[in-house]
Amino acid sequence: MNIASAEVCVTSPSRNFVTLKLTTDDGITGLGDATLNGREQAVAAYLREHVASLLVGQDAHRIEDTWQYLYRGAYWRGGPVTMAAIAAVDMALWDIKGKAAGLPLYQLLGGASRSGLLAYGHASGGSPQSLSESIHAHIERGYRAVRVQTAVPGIRALYGVAEQRQATGERYDYEPAGRGVPPPEEDWDSAAYLRHVPSVFERVREEFGAELPLLHDVHHRLTPIEAAKLAQRLEPYDLFWLEDCTPAENPQGLRIVRQHSTTPLAIGEVFNTVWDFQQLITEQLIDYIRASATHFGGVTPLRKLIDFAALHQIRSGFHGPTDVSPVGFAAQLHVGLAIHNFGIQEYMEHSEATNSVFRQSMTFRDGMLHPGETPGLGVELDEKAAAAFPYQPAYLPVSRLKDGTMHDW
Numbered sequence: 001m002n003i004a005s006a007e008v009c010v011t012s013p014s015r016n017f018v019t020l021k022l023t024t025d026d027g028i029t030g031l032g033d034a035t036l037n038g039r040e041q042a043v044a045a046y047l048r049e050h051v052a053s054l055l056v057g058q059d060a061h062r063i064e065d066t067w068q069y070l071y072r073g074a075y076w077r078g079g080p081v082t083m084a085a086i087a088a089v090d091m092a093l094w095d096i097k098g099k100a101a102g103l104p105l106y107q108l109l110g111g112a113s114r115s116g117l118l119a120y121g122h123a124s125g126g127s128p129q130s131l132s133e134s135i136h137a138h139i140e141r142g143y144r145a146v147r148v149q150t151a152v153p154g155i156r157a158l159y160g161v162a163e164q165r166q167a168t169g170e171r172y173d174y175e176p177a178g179r180g181v182p183p184p185e186e187d188w189d190s191a192a193y194l195r196h197v198p199s200v201f202e203r204v205r206e207e208f209g210a211e212l213p214l215l216h217d218v219h220h221r222l223t224p225i226e227a228a229k230l231a232q233r234l235e236p237y238d239l240f241w242l243e244d245c246t247p248a249e250n251p252q253g254l255r256i257v258r259q260h261s262t263t264p265l266a267i268g269e270v271f272n273t274v275w276d277f278q279q280l281i282t283e284q285l286i287d288y289i290r291a292s293a294t295h296f297g298g299v300t301p302l303r304k305l306i307d308f309a310a311l312h313q314i315r316s317g318f319h320g321p322t323d324v325s326p327v328g329f330a331a332q333l334h335v336g337l338a339i340h341n342f343g344i345q346e347y348m349e350h351s352e353a354t355n356s357v358f359r360q361s362m363t364f365r366d367g368m369l370h371p372g373e374t375p376g377l378g379v380e381l382d383e384k385a386a387a388a389f390p391y392q393p394a395y396l397p398v399s400r401l402k403d404g405t406m407h408d409w
């Protein structure tokens with residue numbers, strides 16, 4: 001069973017997605033997600049110009065060897081563009097293998113280790129009242145865990161707080177990123193943020209009780225000592241995790257956070273290879289792995305990473321924003337169902353438009369996700385529907401301090 005063709009589809013139903021479709025000489029198709037938010041066309045070009053011709057004629061069953069060929073065989077390796085491209089090839093080959101075997105991917109990974117995956121949704125609010133309403137709305141939709149993001153007095157617009165876009169009259173959505181050029185701008189003030197956030201969790205715990213798992217995402221914006229202060233101040237509110245509290249490039253910074261707090265830490269949604277995680281895992285500096293199949297080179301390396309993490313009692317918390325396509329999301333649902341050290345799965349819910357282009361066997365019931373029983377990944381791309389949503393330039397916002405200094409994402 002050889003690969004006969006490799007085609008790339010860029011479509012924008014609510015936001016841009018890059019999808020690789022491999023077709024074998026006996027007519028089986030496999031899909032892979034290569035979406036890289038704000039840099040989509042770079043990955044599409046990498047696949048079209050540099051990878052597609054290497055794949056045609058190759059044995060579609062040789063997933064490990066193909067992965068090593070594309071990763072190890074290139075002199076310039078790693079980085080988000082390369083690893084998203086390799087991820088798409090890897091996922092598409094797993095999809096094909098599952099369809100050839102007549103089995104959903106999780107069966108090929110060892111079978112189910114649980115009945116479903118605990119999901120968390122994104123609650124947010126510009127005021128205590130609207131935050132409370134957003135948490136209630138999530139619980140009503142079935143969520144048993146929520147991420148809590150909040151507006152901060154003194155910060156005009158803050159990423160992850162959906163309602164602020166109306167308040168500020170800005171021309172962009174928070175999720176997805178803003179469409180058009182240039183990227184929208186937000187502001188940031190670490191001191192204001194540190195003063196405000198603990199009081200928000202105090203109120204949320206008072207209202208919702210001790211049991212609801214609460215998560216919070218800092219999006220890499222604090223220094224290690226600021227993050228340590230936040231993790232320490234949040235300790236009474238018993239977070240499920242504190243996410244991306246410091247810039248991801250500086251793993252030893254988390255030692256300082258660890259010295260001051262037992263708040264569980266999650267990091268790694270922007271990481272691309274196991275090497276980015278090596279020190280964090282071996283030094284026990286994190287509790288949850290935030291990698292996504294899409295930005296980490298696919299199912300093959302994600303499985304190896306999570307098995308490595310298991311040696312250190314670290315669990316999965318794979319990145320599941322709407323900028324991972326339904327194809328990439330399905331891939332990590334299959335991994336999450338099969339592994340032993342599953343922790344939680346982020347779930348942001350794709351739009352109606354996205355779901356009309358990507359038809360999925362995945363289900364969400366009573367707060368639990370399941371990839372379904374369709375052979376392979378369980379996602380089909382409706383190419384006719386996709387063609388109605390051409391690529392649109394779109395960017396995440398950038399952050400500046402009050403004096404104009406660029407700040408970390």
Ligand code: EZ4
Nearest residue numbers: 037217219269321323346396
């Ligand atoms: O901001 O994927 O935890 N989730 C997140 C996401 C990221 C987006 C950026 O593309 O941080 O919402």
Ligand code: CO
Nearest residue numbers: 217243244269
């Ligand atoms: Co995040």
